[in-house]
Amino acid sequence: MSTTSLQAHLETQQRMLPAEAASQSWRRDALASFAARGFPTRREERWHYTDLRPLENGQFPLVPRAPSADTRAVARALLEKQGIDLAGERLVFVDGHLDATLSRFGAVRGLEISTPSAAWDSFSPERATAAIPARVYPLALLNTAFLQQGAFVKVGPANDPRTPLQFVFLAVGDERSAPQPRIIVELAEGAQATIVQHFLDAPGAATGWLNLVTEIVQAAASTLTLYRIQEHGPAHLHTSLLNVRLGRDAALTAGYIERGGRLVRNDIDVMLVEAGARADLFGLTLGSGEQHVDNHICVEHAAARTASTAAFRAIADDSARCVFCAKVIVQPGAQKVDARQASDGLLLSPRAEIDSKPELEIYADDIKCAHGATVGELDEGQLFYLRARGMDGAAARAMLTLAFAQVAVDRIALAPVRARAIAELAARLPEARAGEDTW
């Protein structure tokens, strides 16, 4: 699409914003910046593996219409049937709109949740958006320009991390749209939280694009565990940014389980701002069909004695393509840093592809950095061992594939989320436990 037609599309979309939103100057600035810059192209290094033209050419409506009563009824049924049953607060978005009847929040001590229409100030760029480098993540500009829904969450020391806060994004309606939700979470000093993001599509939903931005600011000694279960339909488009800044001795654990979507690009940007902060990132991608799933990670160690790990696994079947790019930056003076990255890929089909690219940018000398990448097929020796114990070839292959995935799944500490990930695997690998009860 040419610059002028992109500009025309964005202007048309902008006119559909409610008057109150349209008048916000930060929104207009973001729109102008994005229009001038355009969608990232594969000529840019960060976007080399992922072609965003389906997002651009789709000319998606960026201001989704409120869902009809019918759509909301389908959403309710979908949530009841396929939602992850977690106690605690829950915000449910149906085609980009917060559904008040399906959501429940405001009752937990230690969690203060507000939504954009109630508190636009919380979403202004001065608040947190400034932390996102638009240069490297231009889709955040688009999100800023069109964000209307989301949540601003303040987590206090009284919050109980055993009770997770859940965000559910449902795509239900038959009208194409591209919601641009934003979630901002601030953890106070010593606060702890568990957050689950769940993406789910109704079978008849239109092919949509979700462009989610999650910004997290963790004060000293705070702890956050964030899990994502991405179960979009096979045609859905999905882009996400998780931007986290960690203060002294703060800890982040983030686990990504990616199963759905036709084109998925997840960016994780972590800045370890103060000494003692640590981030542990892990993920499992199950790619099949024509799926393209790109996990792009950047961890910046800006202070001494910070630590990070990133361990991502991908299983690519059919013509799927899975990408893992992870960059570690160690800034000058950030001594005693420990940074480890691992990516392991399993190819189940000769047409599947897995790309793994580790990058290190190091400006300090007293540090430990390690990265390892493997891509391969199932191990013949292991297959023979299982067959020599009586498993047939298909069962042995499924068992080993499951075992490969299990390493990532076992890191999910929250039982219902782990169970959901296991159910995903069981659906993908029916032979693995056929006739067996689980252990």
Add this chain to the structure above:
Amino acid sequence: MLKIHDLHVTVGGKAILQGLSLDVPAGEVHALMGPNGSGKSTLAQVLAGREDYEVTAGTIEYLGRDLLALKPEERARAGVFLGFQYPIEIPGVNNAYLLKAALNAQRRANGQEPVDAFEFMRLIRAKMDLMQISKEFLNRSVNVGFSGGEKKRNEILQMLMLEPRLAVLDETDSGLDVDALKIVAAGINSRRGPERSTLLVTHYERLLELVVPDRVHVLVGGRIAKSGDAQLAQELDARGYDWVQNEAVRT
């Protein structure tokens, strides 16, 4: 039980077994000895159905069936067990799951009901005691982080659970200290019976002091060069393999 006749096997184009013939009748324990490179492990792998080993001539009959026509899993379900010289590590598959899946694959093939978790635990408990394996072991990934001795005891535990008619144990004694060797030997001896046969592949004699074989065969240059009773193992221990090799050349 097992009748091997004039077996020729090549691996990667190289002839390893060259006319090996061997009978292991039901109820007997036979030892297959021989120097490194004589083809002992190749025979063990061929019996289990390793596909990259090419059988160019000869027959293997197991309980009256053509063993070579069966896939590895079919052999296992029919009661052939290979104890691996180098047990494979499988991260992410725990021992209990593997053992139960193996047992139930065999039971289903024989028209028996699969065992449930409760029954499985009942079956395995005494066998774990015999092999001096602790309960936590069941939840560990197969062979991952196991010592050499633990891996071999695990192989024997699998054998005891699957109760094969024919067990082929490939260098199960290698890398074991005296205590572990005794445990492994006790496991092997516990399965001796009129309907079960065992082929011990080894090149040391010390296991054969604890598991006294009915017959001892010496494999040299891809064929059986000499057979005898348990005395032969002691003679090999005292004199080495050279005299058998020389004798074989002379005949």
